[in-house]
Amino acid sequence: MTELSSPVSELKGIGKETAGHLEALGIKSISDLLWTFPHRHEDFRLKDLTQTPHNERVTVECKVEREPTVLFLGRNKSRLQVTVLAGRHLVKVVFFNQNYLKQKLVPGSTITVTGKWDRGRQVINGTSVNFGPKTDQVDFEPVYSLKGTIPQKRFRKYMRQALDEFGANLQDAIPMHLQTDYKLVSVLEGLEGIHFPKDAGHAKQARRRFAYEELLNFQLRIQALRKIRKESEQGNVVQFDLAKVREFIESLPYELTGAQKRVVNEICKDLKEPHRMNRLLQGDVGSGKTVVAAICLYAAVTGGFQGALMAPTEILAEQHAENLIEWFEPFGVRVALLSGSTKTKERRLLLEALGNGDIDILIGTHALIQPDVVFKRLGFVITDEQHRFGVEQRRILRDKGENPDVLFMTATPIPRTLAITAFGEMDVSMIDEMPAGRKEIETHWMKKEQLGSVLSKLELELAAGRQAYAICPLIEESDKLDVQNAVEIYEQLALHFNNRYNVGLMHGRLPANEKDAVMRAFSDGEIQVLVSTTVVEVGVNVPNATFMVVYDAERFGLAQLHQLRGRVGRGEYQSYCVLIADPKSDEGKERMQSMTETNDGFRLAEKDLELRGPGDFFGRKQSGLPDFKVADLVHDYRTLDTARKDATAMIETEAFWHDEEYKGLREMLEASGVLQGDRFD
Ligand code: ADP
Ligand code: MG
Numbered sequence: 001m002t003e004l005s006s007p008v009s010e011l012k013g014i015g016k017e018t019a020g021h022l023e024a025l026g027i028k029s030i031s032d033l034l035w036t037f038p039h040r041h042e043d044f045r046l047k048d049l050t051q052t053p054h055n056e057r058v059t060v061e062c063k064v065e066r067e068p069t070v071l072f073l074g075r076n077k078s079r080l081q082v083t084v085l086a087g088r089h090l091v092k093v094v095f096f097n098q099n100y101l102k103q104k105l106v107p108g109s110t111i112t113v114t115g116k117w118d119r120g121r122q123v124i125n126g127t128s129v130n131f132g133p134k135t136d137q138v139d140f141e142p143v144y145s146l147k148g149t150i151p152q153k154r155f156r157k158y159m160r161q162a163l164d165e166f167g168a169n170l171q172d173a174i175p176m177h178l179q180t181d182y183k184l185v186s187v188l189e190g191l192e193g194i195h196f197p198k199d200a201g202h203a204k205q206a207r208r209r210f211a212y213e214e215l216l217n218f219q220l221r222i223q224a225l226r227k228i229r230k231e232s233e234q235g236n237v238v239q240f241d242l243a244k245v246r247e248f249i250e251s252l253p254y255e256l257t258g259a260q261k262r263v264v265n266e267i268c269k270d271l272k273e274p275h276r277m278n279r280l281l282q283g284d285v286g287s288g289k290t291v292v293a294a295i296c297l298y299a300a301v302t303g304g305f306q307g308a309l310m311a312p313t314e315i316l317a318e319q320h321a322e323n324l325i326e327w328f329e330p331f332g333v334r335v336a337l338l339s340g341s342t343k344t345k346e347r348r349l350l351l352e353a354l355g356n357g358d359i360d361i362l363i364g365t366h367a368l369i370q371p372d373v374v375f376k377r378l379g380f381v382i383t384d385e386q387h388r389f390g391v392e393q394r395r396i397l398r399d400k401g402e403n404p405d406v407l408f409m410t411a412t413p414i415p416r417t418l419a420i421t422a423f424g425e426m427d428v429s430m431i432d433e434m435p436a437g438r439k440e441i442e443t444h445w446m447k448k449e450q451l452g453s454v455l456s457k458l459e460l461e462l463a464a465g466r467q468a469y470a471i472c473p474l475i476e477e478s479d480k481l482d483v484q485n486a487v488e489i490y491e492q493l494a495l496h497f498n499n500r501y502n503v504g505l506m507h508g509r510l511p512a513n514e515k516d517a518v519m520r521a522f523s524d525g526e527i528q529v530l531v532s533t534t535v536v537e538v539g540v541n542v543p544n545a546t547f548m549v550v551y552d553a554e555r556f557g558l559a560q561l562h563q564l565r566g567r568v569g570r571g572e573y574q575s576y577c578v579l580i581a582d583p584k585s586d587e588g589k590e591r592m593q594s595m596t597e598t599n600d601g602f603r604l605a606e607k608d609l610e611l612r613g614p615g616d617f618f619g620r621k622q623s624g625l626p627d628f629k630v631a632d633l634v635h636d637y638r639t640l641d642t643a644r645k646d647a648t649a650m651i652e653t654e655a656f657w658h659d660e661e662y663k664g665l666r667e668m669l670e671a672s673g674v675l676q677g678d679r680f681d
Contacts, residue, residue, distance in 0.1 A: 285566025305379025
């Protein structure tokens, strides 16, 4: 039996106990073992200490200069120190709890030491030592996450044996012609290079192969899903009334931007087609997505369908409702708002009307996805700020119609890399143009001590009739502290502006009706300064607000700061955003710097991705991103692009579905469940 699916206990030396340890690590079969990749490689290449930064790991060849000294520190604890000559440097090497090394460290002899370099103290904190020059030692040694169950060395022995005995049975999933085209190493060579790299180049080639394989697999799943969906999912054919839609567009208070016109066309074309729309609409803050949503909802209504628009907060839902009611008034479109605070009786009447088809467009928060919300003929669903909703919530709303067309809107500019991975199976429309006449928001980064002058500048704006936001950070650990913090700032500012201007307070803990009242007062200009937590982050639109001060701005991620900043600069006036921040980390400083340098959400998003990595970008839980073993979305984006093109092309060919060459990839697809209709979203 040399099957890769054989249990690991087929290997010499793996008894019941070891098999148990391995199973706890998720390793049952030989192939599980082979596909357990090291999380890093220990680098044993010789380094020059003068070139090595503080705290980095080094391996050096050196000569023992003096007798080692051992200090006993209590039970089984000891500290051994030895002075060595490394190149022209006299440095110390320290080992903990290895006093038995004393005899072996003979003055005058040459040793090779690996450890962490403490540059300030000129000490290597040794982790391993080889007695003699670095000759027979390998350059790289993999380090696996074994959670302390099995020693690394023994694990490598099993790995060696598995590769030697079962390697010949490995099937290469990547077709030969692609391996040749991209100069990829074979699966066997790849595993050899991952587990037993001869040198850096060897490890790198191996990594390259598996990164491509992972990304190709991932893209194949997405593209297969997309193809199946397009072919099998019959959506509604919305025969909208073009003349009416045109008339509606004419009635708007402004001319649409070129980008808005383009995306309206893309969406309406999808509405008319028989397959179900699954589209992402991206557009930076303030690019005018709401009106696009309204036009397309109207199109659906003229085609005889109902539409739904789901927003993540009540304020935003209300604002959308207000806008749409005003725009649709002359067109006889019946718009209703459903939120958590809709009164019981009102709610009952509303649901009745919805079921009878007496409501054309329902706007709301996640109140829309409650089970008793039943539409008569839901044909088109839009979710605003889609990243705020979980996967499940989006699915429930979609299932309320019979395969309704679905549009996801997002103002979080999603870097291209992530868009084609997380949302790869969607079509993407992009509003990449701002309405004319917008002025760039001026952003400044200032220290806490400068708050006084910031407030003076703010007051100048108020004197000119404008309004301002003061944003306090959400304190993740505690809602209560969060509110307290906001209340404090509110009190300070209320005192500061005393009888001259009205200061309002808004935070997540206020009852919905109070939130609404505060927001309305701000929007009507009765409140001039709104102190708020991030609840105003998404969507809120008060064009007269031109000044924003963000307290403790270093607590926010770039994407979020950009969202917040998008609350100003929405009208004809010059706007300002002041970040009060004292970041301790370089990363934090870089974030503040980036904010002052650009207003371009996409550039900031790329930067955010670079600084924080893809998982953090969406928040880990709902990222929808698979866990890759070696591929890395930030650095392998070119490979990702290649893999996407290859997958898209491959799936359209007959050969892919029949030829032997593609068997491995087909099997992977089958195992993933995609072909059986399982889906990611
Ligand atoms: P977002 O894309 O962030 O949701 P909104 O839809 O809230 O942006 O639009 C931002 C502001 O721009 C609103 O005040 C809206 O009325 C205005 N707006 C939208 N489209 C245009 C346009 N074509 N010309 C001028 N102003 C526009
Ligand atoms: Mg919006």
